[in-house]
Every structure is written in C-alpha cells, then in structure tokens.
Amino acid sequence: MRAIQLLLVVVGAIAVTAVAHRRGMQSSLVVVIFAAAVSFIPGVPRFELEAELILSVVLPPLLYSAALNFSFPTFTRNLQPILALGVGMVVISTLATGVVAWWLVPGLALVPALILGAVVAPPDAVAGLAVGRELGLPKRLMAILTGESLVNDAAALTIFSLTVAAATGDHTFFENPVLLFAYSAVVGVGVGFVLGNLVHWIRMHLRDSGLETALGLVVPFAAYLLAEELHASGVLAVVMAGFTLGHHNADAGFATRLQARQVWSSLDVLLEAFVFAYMGLQCKFVFAELHPDNWLKFAVGAVAVLLSVLVVRPLWMLLAYGRIRLMRKLVRRTRAEPMPGKYLVVISWMGMRGVVTLAAAAGVPESVPGRDAIQALAFVVAVGTLLIQGPTLPWLIRKLDISAPHEQAEEEAANHKARQVSMNAVQQAMIDLYNQPPPGVSPELMEKFKQRYLAAAKARRAADDDMDSRVRSLRDISSTVRRTMLAAQRQALAKARDGGELDDETVRRELDRLDYEEAAAFS
Structure with a gap:
C-alpha cells in the first residue's frame, strides 16, 4: 500500500x-x-x-x-x-x-x-x-x-x-x-x-x-x-x-x-x-x-x-x-x-x-x-x-x-582567456599530429589538414567563435584527429585551472561546450 x-x-x-x-x-x-x-x-x-x-x-x-x-x-x-x-x-x-x-x-x-x-x-x-x-x-x-x-x-x-x-x-x-x-x-x-x-x-x-x-x-x-x-x-x-x-x-x-x-x-x-x-x-x-x-x-x-x-x-x-x-x-x-x-x-x-x-x-x-x-x-x-x-x-x-555588471565583464574576459588556452592547445595538437600522423591517416590528408588550419588561423582576428568555425571547417579530418584535438583542449583547460590561470566555473562552461561539440560530431 x-x-x-x-x-x-x-x-x-x-x-x-x-x-x-x-x-x-x-x-x-x-x-x-x-x-x-x-x-x-x-x-x-x-x-x-x-x-x-x-x-x-x-x-x-x-x-x-x-x-x-x-x-x-x-x-x-x-x-x-x-x-x-x-x-x-x-x-x-x-x-x-x-x-x-x-x-x-x-x-x-x-x-x-x-x-x-x-x-x-x-x-x-x-x-x-x-x-x-x-x-x-x-x-x-x-x-x-x-x-x-x-x-x-x-x-x-x-x-x-x-x-x-x-x-x-x-x-x-x-x-x-x-x-x-x-x-x-x-x-x-x-x-x-x-x-x-x-x-x-x-x-x-x-x-x-x-x-x-x-x-x-x-x-x-x-x-x-x-x-x-x-x-x-x-x-x-x-x-x-x-x-x-x-x-x-x-x-x-x-x-x-x-x-x-x-x-x-x-x-x-x-x-x-x-x-x-x-x-x-x-x-x-x-x-x-x-x-x-x-x-x-x-x-x-x-x-x-x-x-x-x-x-x-x-x-x-x-x-x-x-x-x-x-x-x-x-x-x-x-x-x-x-x-x-x-x-x-x-x-x-x-x-x-x-x-x-x-x-x-x-x-x-x-x-x-x-x-x-x-x-x-x-x-x-x-x-x-x-x-x-x-x-x-x-x-x-x-x-x-x-x-553585478563587473561580474559579466569578468566572465567575458575569463571565457575569452579559456578560448585562447583551448585554441593554443589545438594548435599544438595539430602540430604534433602533423609531425607524427596517427595510424590510418595518410600524409596527404595531414597536409590538407595543415593547409586548412593555416588558412583558418590567418583569417582569425580574436573573435570568440573563430575556433568553432575553424573546427567546423575540418570536419573531413578523421575522427582520430578530432578526438585528439578535443582531448588536448580539455587537458589544457584542466592544467590552466589547476595552475590558477582560469577559475573553475569558466573551465566547466568550456568543458560543457566541448562535450556538446563532441556529441554533435560523433553521434
């Protein structure tokens, strides 16, 4: 009962x-x-x-x-x-x-x-x-x-x-x-x-x-x-x-x-x-x-x-x-x-x-x-x-x-810094992948990958959504490369948080964004 x-x-x-x-x-x-x-x-x-x-x-x-x-x-x-x-x-x-x-x-x-x-x-x-x-x-x-x-x-x-x-x-x-x-x-x-x-x-x-x-x-x-x-x-x-x-x-x-x-x-x-x-x-x-x-x-x-x-x-x-x-x-x-x-x-x-x-x-x-x-x-x-x-x-x-108007400004600055940390991690991951391609990825594909990345980086002018558009422009790259990039971003964000460069709330927001991005890419 x-x-x-x-x-x-x-x-x-x-x-x-x-x-x-x-x-x-x-x-x-x-x-x-x-x-x-x-x-x-x-x-x-x-x-x-x-x-x-x-x-x-x-x-x-x-x-x-x-x-x-x-x-x-x-x-x-x-x-x-x-x-x-x-x-x-x-x-x-x-x-x-x-x-x-x-x-x-x-x-x-x-x-x-x-x-x-x-x-x-x-x-x-x-x-x-x-x-x-x-x-x-x-x-x-x-x-x-x-x-x-x-x-x-x-x-x-x-x-x-x-x-x-x-x-x-x-x-x-x-x-x-x-x-x-x-x-x-x-x-x-x-x-x-x-x-x-x-x-x-x-x-x-x-x-x-x-x-x-x-x-x-x-x-x-x-x-x-x-x-x-x-x-x-x-x-x-x-x-x-x-x-x-x-x-x-x-x-x-x-x-x-x-x-x-x-x-x-x-x-x-x-x-x-x-x-x-x-x-x-x-x-x-x-x-x-x-x-x-x-x-x-x-x-x-x-x-x-x-x-x-x-x-x-x-x-x-x-x-x-x-x-x-x-x-x-x-x-x-x-x-x-x-x-x-x-x-x-x-x-x-x-x-x-x-x-x-x-x-x-x-x-x-x-x-x-x-x-x-x-x-x-x-x-x-x-x-x-x-x-x-x-x-x-x-x-x-x-x-x-x-x-608290200052909180909004601080949050925007923190988000911008998190994006910079994340983009730097992507750049380094791309360089590492180009120098040592993962199994199953041809050198021609990696060269194409490099050229598209350089073009996207040259066109970037510090806009918050640049990384999103750059990542979207690389959808034809293999899932192995994409997962490596996302893993590098998460590791860089966690390292910046542990080092005191970013606050925990900002890192959590950026991780949420990356999670949804990965879910959309691999669902």
Whole structure:
C-alpha cells in the first residue's frame, strides 16, 4: 500500500510542478498548498516515511548534486561567510528559537525546546536558490547561499543528536559537543575525500558511460551510510565526495558528463517535488495528533516560534555586518571585497525550511517529552517560512535591483582567456599530429589538414567563435584527429585551472561546450 501511495505522491507532485512552471508560478509553493489541501480530503490516509529513510535516501542525492556542480575553490574563497551562516547561524538560531519556545509554548521544557531549535535551524536553500537563478542573482551571492546549504545540515544534525541524547539520557560518541562536531566534520570529510578518489580511480578504468553514471548514482548513498556508520557526518561526507568527483570531472568521457548532467537534473526535480508534496501532506495529521491543554496559548507560542525564526537571521546578519564594518575601520585594510548591503538583505530573507527540518522532527524519539508539540511546531515553521518568504523573495530581489555588471565583464574576459588556452592547445595538437600522423591517416590528408588550419588561423582576428568555425571547417579530418584535438583542449583547460590561470566555473562552461561539440560530431 505504501508503494502505491509513494507512486501517487511522486506522480502528483510532478504534475503540479509542471502546471506551476507552465503558468510561471513558484512550484514549491503550489505543491505545498495543493498537497496540504489534499490532506484534508476525508478518507485520505496519512503518508509518512521514517526519518532515517528521508535522511539517507532523499537528502544525500540533493546534496551530492549541488556539490558536484559547485566549485570547491569558490567554496573556499567564500569560506568565512559560509561558515558564519552554516555553523554560526545554526547555533544562534537553535538557542534563540529554543528559548522562545521554552518561554511561550505550554508544557515544553528547556531541553525539548532546544531540540525544536535544532530541528528548525537549517534553512533549505532549494526554493531560494531556484528563485535566485531565475532572477539572475550575482555569482558571489549564489555561491554563499549554495555553500551554506552544503554545511548547515551537518551542524544542525550534530546539535540535534546532542540535544536528543540529553533529553533521553543516551550517550553520544563524544560527550563534549566541540569534540563531537570536530570528529564528525573531520572524519566525514575524510570519508568523502577517500571515497570520491576511489570512485574516480574505478571510473577511469571502466570507460563505459552507462556504468560510470550508475556508479555515480551510488556514491551519495555510500558516502552517507559509511560516514554515519563511523559516527561521523554523512552530510559532509556526501558534500566532499561531490566536490572531489566534480573536480575530476574533466577526466571522464564526454558521454559520461552529458549523461550524468541529465540524470542528476531529472533526479533533482523529482526529489524536490516529492519533498514539498510530503511537507504539505502532513498538514492535517500533524495537528490531529496534538492535544494541548490550551489551544490559544499553543497558537501564540507557535506564532512566536515562527517569528523568532524569521527575525533571528536578519539580526545575525546585521550584527555580523556591523562587526565586519567595525573591524575594517579599526584595521583599515581587508583581504576581500566587502559584501554589499543588498546582498545581506537577500541572504537575511532566504531562510525557508524544508526536508531536513521535517526529517529531524519525525526522528524525535517517542520518549522525548513534548514530541507531538515539537513536530507540530516544526511543521508550522517549515510551511510558514515557505509561504511567507517564498512569495516575497522575488519581490524583494526585484525591489533591490541587485546587479553585478563587473561580474559579466569578468566572465567575458575569463571565457575569452579559456578560448585562447583551448585554441593554443589545438594548435599544438595539430602540430604534433602533423609531425607524427596517427595510424590510418595518410600524409596527404595531414597536409590538407595543415593547409586548412593555416588558412583558418590567418583569417582569425580574436573573435570568440573563430575556433568553432575553424573546427567546423575540418570536419573531413578523421575522427582520430578530432578526438585528439578535443582531448588536448580539455587537458589544457584542466592544467590552466589547476595552475590558477582560469577559475573553475569558466573551465566547466568550456568543458560543457566541448562535450556538446563532441556529441554533435560523433553521434
């Protein structure tokens, strides 16, 4: 029965998402509202999954896909604001929300209130990042938000484990919270790094796009489960595995990259639609199990908890910004360009909660006092932030008129430099091939190849599409020569990236272009 329910939820979520996209609406909001309405239909059974199933099946592929397509150098370049949001913000939000819940929610003791704080602490950036991409937010802002989404779940789940252990009297792997977090982070990152390099080594020996893509689908689940088995952070293991394989992506075959890109894109859409549908379907049943002594006081407490979640993030950003400004005045120098105030406003309002909040709430043990209240309040926060911040976020971004014209100029310059690196690699590969023709290629064909290349090079005047036209003019050259040229381009781009001449995003864009070019030539 549950398999049929799962199938219906997935199909319905995809259908509603498709309609929302066609009408230009935010699919996450539409799916949540529609699913919540469905939950109130008489006779509709409750669809509920175990928390461990959500955390180990739904969360890993979403994190892995984000890390796979995110530049690790960009992550390290923005490490300070990412950690301030992904760790500092989670701790502050846990404490502030927990104190408010303890103070205003009837019958909720301090430790269960802190459990609630940990449950609602990590924002789910899926909806916010989708809006940001659609409206063209600057790359630096998107990088910080993406990096936060890759870190905050690990911090929140660590705090969640500590508070649950305190409430139930159980023991964690380390009693000291600092040692526990350090162990979870270091071992989790180590597991992801080792697994990512191992999978890369296996992938280099497979040379079969179907097998390589299938192996990639296993990676996030293997990283998460292996790290959790070692009492480490499965979230960080998944993220590090994604970073490692994403960095080595240039070594894979073009068919593997194209295939994996489509597979992970489809899987992201499927899982995101399912997550928001699952959120909405819990609406009726979460409150049906709740029996507070005073519904009015509970409602007031729920509103207060929601407001605290909405307010703490902007206050934390304001304090952090004020501290940075003060330090800049005192020191009078800085290594990095300060973040514009508009960026801080957008970051402050990107606090929608999602899958981790619901999964953690479902994972609260029955022995914890106030478990029903924690789950109901977590649902209020998750859906409330989505319904309040979701519709207003696009308006806020448009109102602030955020733009970064220098980024476009920098991107154009980087693309031009990447093309130059790529063209130089083609030139050298052509010279090498002319001097040492590959088996099966006649000297006459190589001479024809040389003459056409020289003519194309003489006519070139630094236009971005010159290389494309030059390559297209050589279609009669053998596939061996063509593949050699493309391989030389990829190697040169990877070498320029590793040497610091080109940034990772530029290299990824150029590799995408070469992949599609090779697919068109050899399909």
